[in-house]
Amino acid sequence: MTRVFCSVDEQLVNPLFEVFDGGDFILSSYHDIEATTTEVGIYFEDASRTDDARAALQSALAIVGADAPIEVADIPDEDWRFSYRRHFKTEQVSPRIFTHPPWEELPATPNGEIVLTLDPGLAFGTGKHETTKACLQFIDALAAGGGSFLDMGCGSGILSIAAAKLGFAPVAGFDIDEEAVAAARENAAANGVTVDYRVFALGKGAVTLDASIEAAKGLYPDLALNDGRVQAAQTAVFAPADVVVANILGPLLIAFADEIAGYAKRTLVVSGILNELYPEVRAAFAARGFREVAHKTLGEWTTGHLTRVG
Numbered sequence: 001m002t003r004v005f006c007s008v009d010e011q012l013v014n015p016l017f018e019v020f021d022g023g024d025f026i027l028s029s030y031h032d033i034e035a036t037t038t039e040v041g042i043y044f045e046d047a048s049r050t051d052d053a054r055a056a057l058q059s060a061l062a063i064v065g066a067d068a069p070i071e072v073a074d075i076p077d078e079d080w081r082f083s084y085r086r087h088f089k090t091e092q093v094s095p096r097i098f099t100h101p102p103w104e105e106l107p108a109t110p111n112g113e114i115v116l117t118l119d120p121g122l123a124f125g126t127g128k129h130e131t132t133k134a135c136l137q138f139i140d141a142l143a144a145g146g147g148s149f150l151d152m153g154c155g156s157g158i159l160s161i162a163a164a165k166l167g168f169a170p171v172a173g174f175d176i177d178e179e180a181v182a183a184a185r186e187n188a189a190a191n192g193v194t195v196d197y198r199v200f201a202l203g204k205g206a207v208t209l210d211a212s213i214e215a216a217k218g219l220y221p222d223l224a225l226n227d228g229r230v231q232a233a234q235t236a237v238f239a240p241a242d243v244v245v246a247n248i249l250g251p252l253l254i255a256f257a258d259e260i261a262g263y264a265k266r267t268l269v270v271s272g273i274l275n276e277l278y279p280e281v282r283a284a285f286a287a288r289g290f291r292e293v294a295h296k297t298l299g300e301w302t303t304g305h306l307t308r309v310g
Helices: 010-019 047-064 077-081 083-087 130-145 158-165 178-190 211-219 250-255 257-263 275-286
Strands: 002-008 027-030 038-044 071-074 091-094 097-100 114-117 149-152 171-175 196-199 224-226 229-231 241-247 264-274 290-298 301-308
Touching: 002 010, 002 047, 010 027, 010 038, 010 047, 038 047, 047 071, 091 130, 097 130, 114 158, 130 158, 130 241, 130 264, 130 290, 130 301, 149 158, 149 257, 158 171, 158 178, 158 241, 171 178, 178 196, 241 257, 250 257, 250 264, 250 275, 257 264, 257 275, 264 275, 275 290, 275 301
Parallel strands: 097 114, 149 171, 149 241, 171 196, 241 264
Antiparallel strands: 002 038, 002 071, 027 038, 091 097, 224 229, 264 301, 290 301
16 A cells, blocks of 8 residues: 655645545545644555656645645555554543553553553544543542443443543443444443443434534434424433533534433533533523533633532
């Protein structure tokens, strides 16, 4: 496998895709959340076509006015299959939590820190994304209070696994994606904790459809439209928990604020919220008896720690 690539500013990626004309070459991009630029490149099997690929990429760069050096690299088949691994390293994301991919050595934990071992290829939630990292930091800080824990939109299970390792009990989680729930169960077993994971969709009633929900529905296809309203069938019921973490999407947090608030007995962490939407999310839960204790803004995402009043 041959790779012809370069790094450009994020604002140039969409224009490059629009003007790229490489015949049967396909342009791809990759952005590491810790990097300041985005890599765009062409992957192909026949190394004799390297000059053609370079010319196609150079032409697109010239059209958008980008001056970026083009590089060429050979990728052995084994590296190609596992190349994503180079982007995931062991990282300490909070005072007591390490995230750890299984192909790296376990970190030293001299002060009783916990290690979350997860393969990022399974489902969303590695600890690298700003929303996941902020949730883990809040969970770490809240662990001293203990109690039951519910992970709404569990993805890989990283948040509920962390909660279980930090002493919350009982711990439960759900997702509307069956594959995510299966991955979460595997990850919990690999980390030696017990978490009650189920496939479940929010929606005791229905909420009025608007543009935000329409957009969110593209990411959550299991939401069903009925007479201009969004509904989701319940397939399981959970008891309210002392601490609830909902790391989903801002529009969904607002749409299902009644249901989410109903599951939180005392503490609620809401995440997956673009910074500009956070005041609206906070207001939605303030109207349901929650006040903000603190919030964290990492990059373009804000995560809020709320508590029930009274």
